[in-house]
Amino acid sequence: MVSAPSLTAQLLNGFAAGLLLISFSMLSQQRTRRLIALFAWQGAILFASTTLVAYSARLGHLYFSAGLTLVLKVFVLPLVLLRLIRRLEAQWDTEPLINIPTTLLVGVGLVIFAFGLAQPITALATTITRNTLGIALAVILLAFLMMITRRNAVTQVVGFLAMENGLFFAATSATYGMPMVVELGIALDVLVGVFILGVFFFQIREQFESLDLHHLESLKED
Amino acid sequence: MSRLALARQLGELLLAVSLAPFLVGWVAQCRAWLQNRTAPPLIQPWRMLRKLFLKDAALAGHASALFRLAPYVLFGTMVLAAAIIPSVATDLPFARAADAIALVGLFATARVFIALAAMDIGTAFGTMGARREMMIGFLAEPALLMVLFNAFLLSGSTALPSVVEHLAAPPFVIYPSLAFAGVAFLMVLLAENARIPIDNPATHLELTMVHEAMVLEYSARHLALVEWASGLKLFNYACLGFALFVPWGMAARGAGTTGLLLAVPALVGKLALAGAGLAVVETLSAKLRIFRAPEFLAMAFLLAVLGLLVHLLLGA
Numbered sequence: 029m030v031s032a033p034s035l036t037a038q039l040l041n042g043f044a045a046g047l048l049l050i051s052f053s054m055l056s057q058q059r060t061r062r063l064i065a066l067f068a069w070q071g072a073i074l075f076a077s078t079t080l081v082a083y084s085a086r087l088g089h090l091y092f093s094a095g096l097t098l099v100l101k102v103f104v105l106p107l108v109l110l111r112l113i114r115r116l117e118a119q120w121d122t123e124p125l126i127n128i129p130t131t132l133l134v135g136v137g138l139v140i141f142a143f144g145l146a147q148p149i150t151a152l153a154t155t156i157t158r159n160t161l162g163i164a165l166a167v168i169l170l171a172f173l174m175m176i177t178r179r180n181a182v183t184q185v186v187g188f189l190a191m192e193n194g195l196f197f198a199a200t201s202a203t204y205g206m207p208m209v210v211e212l213g214i215a216l217d218v219l220v221g222v223f224i225l226g227v228f229f230f231q232i233r234e235q236f237e238s239l240d241l242h243h244l245e246s247l248k249e250d
Numbered sequence: 251m252s253r254l255a256l257a258r259q260l261g262e263l264l265l266a267v268s269l270a271p272f273l274v275g276w277v278a279q280c281r282a283w284l285q286n287r288t289a290p291p292l293i294q295p296w297r298m299l300r301k302l303f304l305k306d307a308a309l310a311g312h313a314s315a316l317f318r319l320a321p322y323v324l325f326g327t328m329v330l331a332a333a334i335i336p337s338v339a340t341d342l343p344f345a346r347a348a349d350a351i352a353l354v355g356l357f358a359t360a361r362v363f364i365a366l367a368a369m370d371i372g373t374a375f376g377t378m379g380a381r382r383e384m385m386i387g388f389l390a391e392p393a394l395l396m397v398l399f400n401a402f403l404l405s406g407s408t409a410l411p412s413v414v415e416h417l418a419a420p421p422f423v424i425y426p427s428l429a430f431a432g433v434a435f436l437m438v439l440l441a442e443n444a445r446i447p448i449d450n451p452a453t454h455l456e457l458t459m460v461h462e463a464m465v466l467e468y469s470a471r472h473l474a475l476v477e478w479a480s481g482l483k484l485f486n487y488a489c490l491g492f493a494l495f496v497p498w499g500m501a502a503r504g505a506g507t508t509g510l511l512l513a514v515p516a517l518v519g520k521l522a523l524a525g526a527g528l529a530v531v532e533t534l535s536a537k538l539r540i541f542r543a544p545e546f547l548a549m550a551f552l553l554a555v556l557g558l559l560v561h562l563l564l565g566a
Binding site for chain 1 (some may be wrong): 423424429430433545552553555560563564
């Protein structure tokens with residue numbers, strides 16, 4: 029066996045694997061409440077890994093983004109979403125478009141694709157986290173897949189947020205995070221986006237009496 | 251094979267056979283506590299076995315020899331499996347005789363025999379249970395193999411003692427692939443041991459039975475052996491899980507008597523924790539419809555495959 033990598037790198041790999049695991053559980057989860065709980069867990073792992081990167085690379089600004097992740101993605105957004113689904117009475121999810129095992133199979137294919145895609149970039153990167161870039165890409169693609177295969181509006185928003193998590197993770201693993209201004213901007217965008225989408229939920233439900241997005245596919249009522 | 255090694259092997263076997271009913275009792279006890287019921291004593295499964303062994307066996311009129319043979323085969327395979335899986339020490343003569351793939355084959359042999367015995371008697375319930383068991387088995391087996399392959403790839407060997415020695419070796423390394431394999435293994439364990447998301451061991455509702463439906467026709471010493479064997483199966487799966495995911499505390503090769511004596515409380519402690527965890531999982535989850543079982547096990551299989559992928563592509 030080759031010499032073991034440092035403990036930090038191992039922990040980071042472990043966190044990355046945890047993120048991937050949570051992405052897969054999100055893909056297989058049909059209940060909206062549990063989906064939101066999983067999203068909060070994803071945020072928690074993201075916080076832990078970002079803090080670790082900040083500590084090991086001695087980058088002060090990463091602590092700020094880690095803190096932002098903790099506040100926003102572990103507490104604020106999940107609580108807002110939970111409140112929303114309670115108000116909307118949409119705690120139980122509908123059947124997904126494709127059945128779950130097929131979705132998971134497609135998910136495994138996406139993971140292979142993402143790993144292949146990340147290989148050349150990984151070879152060029154010098155950060156401690158470069159191995160996890162493939163996983164970050166996989167998390168993004170899996171969130172995409174979740175948005176595609178679900179019809180429920182709330183689930184789609186969770187997918188969108190999970191995708192943002194993946195992007196954030198990709199940024200930390202490829203380049204030790206984005207500049208502070210960009211990160212603050214994104215965080216604000218996500219927050220405002222969720223609030224606006226929350227308003228949309230009520231509008232959609234008022235119009236169609238359900239949160240199923242296939243009602244939005246036709247332009248006019250026949 | 252030295253006499254000492256043989257004695258060690260026998261001691262381990264005796265320990266497994268005697269601890270298995272206690273493990274079943276412990277899980278039942280934890281479940282009862284979690285559900286606010288008065289718990290049966292820890293020794294209840296042993297009392298049950300004693301009662302069953304003292305009774306006279308009743309056999310259906312057209313039961314063939316296979317029906318009578320099956321409990322002994324079942325018990326024998328489980329004891330053999332207990333000899334192969336390192337639970338206390340890794341340096342066991344039997345453990346070197348067969349690798350983990352043969353172990354999966356052993357479990358399959360037991361399953362085939364109990365399913366055939368259930369069909370042999372010709373009742374509708376027995377046949378239904380046997381068919382369900384075979385369905386669950388054929389889905390769980392590849393998942394279990396994939397979980398094992400994760401550990402094999404890490405240690406470069408298919409023999410369980412080598413896997414344990416490799417994983418327990420001092421530089422502590424976090425293997426992300428084992429996290430995936432661990433979740434998958436837990437799902438396989440639940441499915442294979444007739445535990446709640448797939449089957450309810452305490453059910454009295456015939457239509458949802460899987461394992462219970464197969465053994466409905468057994469009585470007295472046959473039933474005792476079947477029950478003991480299913481306890482041993484749970485014990486074996488638990489020890490397999492310890493070997494793959496928490497290999498610490500096991501007596502390594504060349505460890506003296508003190509090492510062995512220390513490994514026994516370590517095993518009991520791990521079993522106590524695992525049994526309590528199993529009870530929590532069982533209390534928290536609801537039983538799945540039988541048609542959702544393939545979905546559950548497909549998930550286990552995919553997780554194990556993901557573990558392999560993560561290992562191959564992340565290089566960790």
